[in-house]
Amino acid sequence: MFLLVGPAGAAAPAVGMPGALQEAFTAAAQRYHVPTDVLLAVSYIESRWDAHAGRPSVSGGYGPMHLTDLRTALAQSRPVADGRDDTARTPDPSRTAALAASLTGLPEDRIRLDPAANITGGAALLASDQETLGQPLTTDPADWYGAVARYSGSGTQAAAADFADEVFDVIRSGEVRTTDSGQRVALAALPAVASPTAQVRAPGLPTGHSGHTECPSSLRCTWIPAPYEQYGPEPTDYGNHDLAERPKDSSIDYIVIHSTESTWDAAIGLVKEPTYLGWHYTVRSSDGAVAQHLATKDVGWHAGNWYINAKAIGIEHEGFLADPDAWFTEAMYRSSARLVRYLAHRFRIPMDRQHIIGHDNVPGLTADTVAGMHTDPGPYWDWAHYFRLLGVPFHAAAGSGAGVVTIDPSYSRNGPALTGCVSRDEPCTAHGSSAMLLHTAPSESAPLVKDAGLHPDGRSTSDVNDTGARVSAGQQYVVAGRRGGWTAIWYLGRKAWLRDPRRRRVTLPARAMVATPRRGQASIPVYGGAFPKASIFPTGIPVPADTTLQYRLPAGQSYVVGDKVTGEYYHSTMYNTAQQTWIRGTTYYEIQFGQRLGFVRASDVTLHRLR
Known part of the structure; x- marks a missing residue:
């Protein structure tokens, strides 16, 4: 528990108390004359109000306001990549935590680690940006559009406007969420708030948009082509994709969500290599920037299953599945969702979990490839949040006792005891998850169900990369039984049990066609x-x-x-x-x-x- 005391001696509420995080936003907004709605929305886009237990993001950002300190993050041996092209802010844009400390008089370590101090620092930065732009400290959120764009630290007009647009979308729609520290935070909707985009126009800032791309006009998207070329003497020595004329010669039925399991620079280097594999898009973690590598008409080599490849578009997301706090940012989720909405509409792809799938949902094409299939984006990808951003949230579609269920655990409360995030068999740090483990009987002590393809000589494990006994949010299964606070489903040819307490259901009743x-x-x-x-x-x-x-x-x-x-x-x-x-x-x-x-x-x- 932290206690914030500012230079004026006014104490902010301790964040461990009920409602304290909400109060911290209110107190900081009042102190620096920032509209509370603006402060809450900026923080939501930066972190979804999470503090990540003081751990930095890939951009070296700390706390609910994502205040950056790349030097400290590097000293803590965290992987960092300053991917925002930050050139607009002075002093050093990689150290906004230091600037926040100088504006508030608070120590830098408190700015990084104390959520209330972090929120105070974010409010001070917003107020400073507003004054730098020569704008008054008004109570009207619309007057703060330019300051919000500047807060992003982006060096291009398009990137700054993207960030501000996302913030103002949240202000208009409102949000309610339980954070990773168990705090419930709410932002009431203000649907009439305008986005005065003229505030972000500035001479000399490039638009950040390039030709050749197939992206929605509102998304910052650049063309970084994957090579289609012959690199050896044999006609089969070519890469890293196949030319086609989809959807003229075949429908596109799937969008496959990947995580790169590498940094942006490494992934871009690989997709440029003709002897490697090609996919269609990559989304950057730090700011949600998108690069397109293949025309959607062409067939990428990304899913590890030739049938799925021929029918799919592959989207890579910078990051590592076992380190979601550092890499799976709100900026990335939102850019990806905007791209997927555009593609799904264009190619008439249903927006459900049978068509918008993870790489970890792609089957092995043959029996001998099952064990080697990829496991990204993994159990920490927030599928419920992602589908909410797509505009198709999971919901009950039948009455209680239905014969089909949609998996829908609360991400923040659901924390399966997984292992292997850092080293084999070592417990992963407790974290919210979209995934649930399946047992052979209605008991936590019962073994996990067996996957004959992954484990022909043994049972499934709780390893973060073991998909043998796992279901994820949005997937649908037929009910095979119920007992107490447990529900059984048919899974891999057997009955599998998941914990489904009556007062906190992790399943939604559904209706579906079944085979x-x-x-x-x-x-x-x-x-x-x-x-x-x-x-x-x-x-x-x-x-x-x-x-x-x-x-x-x-x-x-x-x-x-x-x-x-x-x-x-x-x-x-x-x-x-x-x-x-x-x-x-x-x-x-x-x-x-x-x-x-x-x-x-x-x-x-x-x-x-x-x-």
């Missing part, structure tokens, strides 16, 4: 992709490897259907587009089989609607 094996079949195969049957392939086109996985769907079990699809195979194996062709045939259903998707042949199942 079950046709009568008379003891079980049916599950596939890693929807390829046509071998008999459909024309002479001269090699039949790809069998996509049957090591799982079976037993009689009596049902799984939620995401789509009815016609099997497709994109034959493109050489640096010669004249030999490319799409082969189509055989009807499948995509199902939510485990943490990852699966496919079953339509001829093997019957469908019915559960509600």
Whole structure:
């Protein structure tokens, strides 16, 4: 618990007390004559009001106001990347914590570590920016648009305006949230507040927008192309993607959310390498800037599953799945959501968890690839928040006792005991999560359910990269039973239990079309992709490897259907587009089989609607 005492001797409330964080915003706003709504909204965009236990972000930002101190962050051996192109603020933009300390008279370590002091420092910076711009300290939020843009520290007009627009969107819509310290903070909606964008126009600042990109006009997006070139003597020596004419020659059905597991610079270096892999977009952590690398019509090599690649757009997000506080910023979430909304509308992709998927939801294409599939963006990606930003929040769609449920734990209260974030078997720092672990019986002491593909000789683990016994927010499953405060679902061909207390449900009742094996079949195969049957392939086109996985769907079990699809195979194996062709045939259903998707042949199942 911290106690803030300013130079004038006025004590701010201790943040450990109920409602104290809200009071800290009010007190700081009054002290520096900043509208409370503006201060709250700036902090929400910077941190969603979280303090991250005093740990810095990738930009070296601390506390609810994201006050930066790159030197201290580096000294603490934190990975940092000053990615905002900060040139607009003096003194050193990488040390706004120091500037806040000089404005408030508070020690720098308190500015970094005490949430109330951090909020006070943020208010002082906003007031200073307002005065620097020659604007009065009024109570009208609209008068502060320019100061908010300047607070972002951005060196381009577009980036500063993006930040201010996001802040003012929050002011208009309002927000309520429980923070990572258990504090409930609320910002009432002010829908009539204007965004006077003229305040951010300044001579000499570039727009930050480039041609060639396929992005919404409101998003700062640059073109950094991935090379399509032959790099060796063989016609198969080319990279790092395939040319196509989607959606003319094939529909785009998925958007795959990745995390780079590297820094921005490293990821951009890799996507420029013809011998590596290509994806369509990368979103930067520090400020949400977007780079496009491939035209959406082309097929990137990003998902580790050729069927999904041929039908998907891949979006990488700078960061590491085991270190969400440093990398998964609100700026990144919001830019990504704006991009996905644009792409989903353009290509008519349903905005649900059967089509907006994580890399950790992509199945292995063949049995021998299952164990090596990627696990990003991982259990700390906030899917509920992301879908709320997409404008399609998860909600109950049926009455209590429904036969289908949508997974929807409270991110801040849900903290599965995971391991392996730093080293093998070492417990991860307690953290909110979208993911829940599944047990073989309705007991926390029961083993986790087994994934035959990942663990043929053992059971699943709680490792942060082990997807074998995990479900995530937004995914839908068929109810297999209920007992006490537990709900069982059908999962990977077996019954799996998750903790679902009556007074704090982690599931929402839903209705959906589900698939079950046709009568008379003891079980049916599950596939890693929807390829046509071998008999459909024309002479001269090699039949790809069998996509049957090591799982079976037993009689009596049902799984939620995401789509009815016609099997497709994109034959493109050489640096010669004249030999490319799409082969189509055989009807499948995509199902939510485990943490990852699966496919079953339509001829093997019957469908019915559960509600």
